[in-house]
Amino acid sequence: MRAYIQRRLLQFLPVVLGICILNFILIQAAPGDLAEVVAAESAQVEGAIVEDQVARLRASYGLDAPLHMQLLAYLGRLATFDLGYSHRFGEPVAKLVADRVGATALLGLTSLVLAVVIGVLLGAVCARWRNSRLDRAVSALMALCYSVPVFWLALMMVVLFGVTLQWFPIDGMRDVGRAGEDGWAQVRDVLWHLVLPATTLAVYSIAVYARFTRASMVDALQEDYIRTARSKGLSEPVVVFRHALRNAILPVLTLIGGHFGELLAGSIVIETVFSWPGLGKLTYDAVVNRDTNLLLSILFLSSLLVMATSLLLDILYAALDPRIELRK
Template sequence: MKNYLKRRLLQFLPVVLGICILNFVLIRLAPGDMAEVMAGETGMSDSAADAGQQVEHLRESFGLNIPAHEQLFLYLKKLLSFDLGYSYRFNAPVSELIAERVGATALLGLTSLLLAVAGGVLLGVLCARWRNGRLDRAVSALMALCYSVPVFWLALMLVVLFGVTLQWFPIGGMQEVGVEAGGRWALARDIAWHLVLPVSTLAVYSLAVYTRFTRASMVDTLQEDYIRTARSKGLSDRVIYFRHALRNAILPVLTMIAANFGELLAGSIVIETVFSWPGLGKLTYDAVLNRDTNLLLSILFLSSLLVMATSVVLDILYAKLDPRIELQS
C-alpha cells in the first residue's frame, strides 16, 4: 500500500504542475487589464492622472508589472510554500476565504451525493430484480425525465413553487439571522430546512445516473455463474441481490461517484448561485465575475487535488471489493 501511494504521488507531481501552468495561462489570456478591473472595483478616481497612478500602483502591488513568465514563477513558488495569495475583491487572504466556505459546499455536495447514491442503488437493484415489470418501466421513465431536466431550470422551478408560491422552504442562504440564539438543535434544524431545495435540485440528475448504472450492472452480474450457484444452494433473494450481486455490480457505480466528486464544484456553482448558498461555488462565481485571479486559481488548484485524491481512494476501494484487483507497487 505504501509503495503504491508513493508511486501515485510521484505521478501526480507533473500533473499538478501542468494543471497549475494551464490554469495560469488560460486566465491570463482573458481580455482586459487586470489592474484596471481592480481599480474599477475599488473605486477609480475621477482625475485621469490620479486614475493612472492608481492603476500603476495596483500593477506594482499585485506583481502585474513584471513579465508573464516571472509572474508564473512567483505563483508556483508561493504554491510550494502553501501561500494561496490575497483576494483584492474580498480584501482577505485566499486561504481564509476558502476555509470559511468549504464547509458549506461539503455539506451541500456530500448530502446530495449520499441521497443520490442511496436512492439510485436501491432503485437500480429493485429494477433489476423485477426487470421489464411495471416498477422497472415506471422508474425508467421517471429517471429519463430526471436525466433530461436542466439543473438551473429545475432550481428556478423549485424556488417558484415551494419557495414563493407555497412558501414551504426558504429560497436563499444557509440559515436565518439570529437562529444561533436558539441553541445547536435549532441551528441544525434551520440549516437542514435550508438544505432541502438545493440538495433536491443537485441530487436529481445524479439519482437518475446511479439508478441507470446500477440497473445495467446488476442485470449483467445476475447472469454470472456464481449467481446461479447461489440460487441452487437455496439462498434467499435478499442475500443473492444485496450480498453477492451488488458487491460486484457496485464497481461501475464507484467510478461514477469518483467522477461526481470532480464535478461537485462545477455543479454547485449553479445551485449555490441560485439559492445564495455561501459555499465555494458561489465564491467561484464571484471570482470569475470580478476577475479575482488569485482566488480563482486557488479554487481550481484545490479542485484538481480533490479529483486526484478521489482517484486514489477509488483504486483502494476497487481492491477491497474485488479480490482479483491488486494495487501495483
C-alpha cells in the same frame, strides 16, 4: 500498499504541475483583470476610468510583471503551500477557502449520499424486475431527471417550494433570527435550508447512478455465481443485494470519483441560485471580479480533491474485490 500509495503520489506531481500551468494560461488569456474591475467600479463614483489609475493598481497587485514571472511566482507560492492574497476581498486566500469549504462539503456530501443511495437502489430494483412496468416507469423518470438543466430545476424549486408553497427557505444557510438559539435548533435550521439545494444538486446524479447501476446489475444477475446462490436456496433479496449488488457496485465507484470532479461545477450554479455561502459562490465571485489568486487556488484545490478521490477509490476496489491487487 504503502509502496503503491507512494508511487501514485509521485505520479500526481507532474499532473498537478500541468493543471496549475494550464489554469494559469487559460485565466490569463481571458480579457480584463482585477485592476480594470476595481478601476471600473471606482469610475462609477468618480467619473471616467483613468489609465494611470489602472497602471497603479496593476503595479500594486503585481499584474504588471511579465506573464512568465507571474507564473513562476505563483508556482513558487504553491511550493511553500501559500495560496496567496485576495486583493478583492482583502483577506488571505487560505482563510477565504477555509471559511467556505465547510458549507460546500455539507452540500456536496449530502447530495452525493442522496444520489448514491437512491440511484443505486432504483437501479437494483429496475434490474431485478427488468422490462416490467416499474422498470419502464422508473427509466422514464430517470431520463427526465437526466435531461433537465440544473439551473432551470433550481429556479423551479425556488418558485414552487420557496415562493408559492413557502415550505423551505430559499436564501442562505441559516436564519439570522435564530442566531441566539440552542445548538440543536441551529442544526435543524441549517438542515432545513439544505433541503432544496441538496435535492436539486442530487437529481441529475440520481438518474446517472440509477441507469449505470441497472446496466451493471443486469450483467451481474446473469453470472454463474448468481445461479449457484439461487440453487442453494438463498432468498431473492440476499441474492440481489448481497451477491449481485456487491459485484455490480464496483463500476459505480468510478462514477463517484468523477462526481467529485463535477461537484464544484454543479455547486457554482446551485450556490449562486440559493445564495449558499460555499466555494461555488466564492468561485462565481472570483470569476466576476477577476480575482486571479482566488480562482487559481480554488481550481488547484479541486484538482487535488479529484486525485485524492481516485487514489482512495483504488484502495477501496482492492478492499471490496480480492481479485484486484495493488501492485507496486
